[in-house]
Amino acid sequence: MSVLAAFDWSFIWEQRSELAHGLVKTLEVSAIGIAGAFAIGVALGAARAHRIPVVSQLAAVYVEVIRNTPILVQIFLLFYGLPQLTPYLRFEPFTTAWLAVMIWGGAFNTENYRAGFGAVPYRYREASLALGFTPLRTFFSVTLPIGSRIALPSSINTYISVLKNTALMTAIGFPELTNVARSIAAVTFRDAEMIVVIAIVYLAVVWSLSIVIRFVERRLALPEEA
């Protein structure tokens, strides 16, 4: 606790608007990344669960490559590697940031949704097809609503990880929360204050998200089958 006692809280208060800017950037990148990861997860998860030829195999390769390589190297490959390959693939730090977490989250979410869709009892789809629904209509009206609810807890964990991974964008100089704190520390030498403050902010965001999510989860949980 002696660390906290030695803190210059007024200094931290003076930096509030800059830190708030960083937090907004963190949330912005997270929101885009999460939305993208959701779309990728549903599309490729469905392709995997329904074994759509070619797409399913390509999705499996994508998932394994992303899950088995460090995200920091993925970020560097996007940011420093691609422009060296072709100048057309030169991205701004902001674009790199949301693209990287979207690709990363999408891979994990593909697995979540593959499992979710796969867990929808076959008889539901059979019943829907018997009622004359087309396969596509069956997916959107039966498999998707039930499967997403099964996939909800695991996909939400992925979204929280997406938010936490945006902190790595400090390595490519994108001014999100962590990077802003490091920049302030670099000119004021208040390293300890800045890091402790953003740690508290991250915990506040992640914990309140978890609480909201647990509530939503309970509301959306599938009723036990009789």
Added chain:
Amino acid sequence: MPEWVQPVVEYMAREGLKETARIAVISVVGSALVGVVLGTLLTIRFWPLRSMIRLYIEVWRGLPIIVTIFLIFFALPSVGIRFSPYLAAAIGLVLWGSAQVAEATRGAVESIPREQHQAASALGFGWVGRHAFVILPQALRRLLPPMVSLLAGVIQNTTLASIIGASEVLATGTQSIERLQLSSGNSHSFAIYAGIMAAFFAISFPLTRLAVYLERRLV
């Protein structure tokens, strides 16, 4: 193979790989030891201890790992505790990894039937002996798959050490890119980063497959 490749690979293997291995070994061993102890203690009914371990788990699982590493590397020196970059990264990974292991251990220990505890007590084992010699060996079956996954996760996250200046594989790769850029005007950054990705994939993919296999076999 182009001639720039060999010196770069040699440099990364000699300097970077050693540092990566050092961080990975400390992190994995530390996470396993701390995690198993904390996870076992989490099954005790004494609530003040339990809630303290809960807090430990929620904090280190809730923070981005890089922020944990920054806390150790940049905040602790203000109270006079200083670590070298690789050690700071390893400690950060132990905090994160042990939180994961503790959660898994709790589940594994609680899955052991009550009769095992009773039988061990009847044979005269105390709390420590009962857990060390009877409960944990049985819980290990359940613990093995998450441990293997943790190993893969820790190895991937050793790359974070490069951000605070440890010269592990990713950092030596970036240094090579800068050197090539200066000496030949071509950084070969795509090839080098893709190569690093391939190397990590070659280690991590078998491990994650093994975890899936063990999960099917053992649980």
